[in-house]
Amino acid sequence: MERAATITRTTKETDIEVSLSLDGTGVTDIATGVPFFDHMLDAFGRHGLFDLTVRAQGDVDVDAHHTVEDVGIVLGQALAQALGDKRGITRFGSQFVAMDEALVLAACDISGRGQLHYDVSLPIEIIGTFDTTLAKEFLIALASNAGITLHVVGFKGENSHHIVEAVFKAVGRVLCEAVAVNTRIEGVLPSTKGAL
Template sequence: MGREAEIVRSTNETSVEVWLDLDGSGRTEVTTGVPFFDHMLDALGRHALLDLRVRAEGDLAVDAHHTVEDVGIVLGQAIDRALATRERIRRFGSAAVPMDEALVLAAVDISGRGQLHYAVDLPIEIIGTFDTTLAKEFFVALATNAGMTLHVRSLAGENAHHIVEAAFKAVARALKEACELDPRAVGVPSTKGALGDASKA
């Protein structure tokens, strides 16, 4: 069995199912009811080379906040589970991704200490029907539940669509690198001898 995981989470606000394979080829199947967010999750899976299936239903009559955040929670939990003991992973990854005038840097440390450091300037608050503040909420939930330190920083950009999409693609590329197996490595890449909570594997 490969590095795969499936997580199902249901609350009074949302129902979310995520399946992923860290060693996939970027095949995605995403349905959240939030079109721009579906587009971003598709980009995340494709550029991280995750095989990714996301199905979410939420209280969109209120707004998309609970749906976006809860998908981040469940996707983070699935990454955490699929990484298992973290043996032989590269652990660190970074990428600077341009999209036309936009340029976004992302860096990942699969440290077991879930946290987000986010400095992304966006000129507008809405892309289609998507509240751009929800991008940060997604990354907070993702980083916290995957047990990774995640830095996302915009270096240039005027178009909010380009900036947010570059952010998702940069995180994807950094995550891909950090999760990759290093053929030269032995054991866990930490002086502590452990990363995250191996009991979740």
């Protein structure tokens, strides 16, 4: 069975469509109107080995906040739908990702309890025209709508571009690990409670 989903969401601020395949090869097609965010989503999909298409139109003339956050919401919903009943998944994952001087850890539990724990310091607040605080807003929306517990810790880094890119790559890699089907527990829900 293909583990994939397409979700659309339209508000007065944004119009978003996300298509996600968990068992892809990292093929991405991203257009959000926020160039640096497109670059980050491309890194997320490619390194997570997700086939990912994102189309977003938002009020970027105001700023990128609504677009970035709402893409996180829709991507989280697509991830939850693509996971289905979660039977046979690995569930947990952790990944260190280095990018030049930057080093980031991401760890997750596909728990059904959506939350983000984020400890990343950035030397500058703007990369090009991208407000770096939006990386956290995106991850809050992603984690809460996907029903995953996600920890992201920046261990070191001097260049904000490198740090944020390492964050997106690490989150892609850790989700790739956690959503993978574990053939040793095929069809079994990885929970002592019998529910996720």
